[in-house]
Amino acid sequence: MPEPGAPQRVARLVSILVHPVVAMLAAAAVATDGAASPALRWQALASVAAAATAVMLYSGLKTRSGRWAHVDASQRHERAQLNRFASWLLFVLAAGLAMAGVHAGIVATIALSGAIVLAGHLLRCWLKSSLHVAFAAFAACIAWPHVPATGVLLAATVAVAWSRLALRRHLPAEVLSGALLGVAAGAALHAIMRG
Structure with a gap:
């Protein structure tokens, strides 16, 4: 197998740096700045760290047991299992946080994260929506109206969209679908918080 070229190495780095966990941690930090x-x-x-840790443990156990080829769940059946697990985990976490009296914005954000993953899972018969792009776009929406942070996260969304295409993980329609899922979740969050 040939060595990856410079664009592929950069694309891999961008995919790691703008991983959904990183994007959501950044958004959480910005949204609660000055609280x-x-x-x-x-x-x-x-809340973000707990959800991320549970998903990483699940992926690690699946890989270690030999049920998955790799922790990134790149095969279709692996991705379906991961998305089902992650969506329900996020919904259960949101319900638990709500019962514990945690701030409504945190509960809504976790629940909408579950909705993004579930929507990606439900769309799987037609396309493989990019959850990397979806969560980067959602993070940018969460950061609004903090203009500098929103701008950085929007640039990160564009960069991760490019990386997913450069790595041939997604087609343009799948990147666009991910972006639309993230923006829809962001719009829903702002509507919930205004109501």
Whole structure:
């Protein structure tokens, strides 16, 4: 197998740097910046970290047991299993946070994250929506109206969209679908918080 060229190496690096976990941690930090209660920021960051840790453990166990070829769940059946697990995990986490009295914005963000993953899973018969792009776009929406952070996250969304195409992980329609899922979740979050 030939060595990857410079564009592929850059694309891999971008995919790692703008991984959904990284994007959502950045969005949580921006959204809670200057919050009246410092505990709010820790609740937001801990919620994202808890969900990410559970998904990584699930992926690791599947790979270690030999059921998956790789932790990135790149095969169709692996991706379907991961998306089902992650979506329900996020919904259950959101319900638990709501019962614990955690801030409504955190609960809504976790629930909408589950909705993004579930929507990607439900669309799988037609296309493989890019969840990397979806979560980068969602993170940019969460950061709004903090203009500098939103701009950085929008640039990151464009960069990760390019990386997914350069790595041949997605087709243009799948990248666009991911972006639309993220923007829809972001619009829903702002509507919920205004209501």
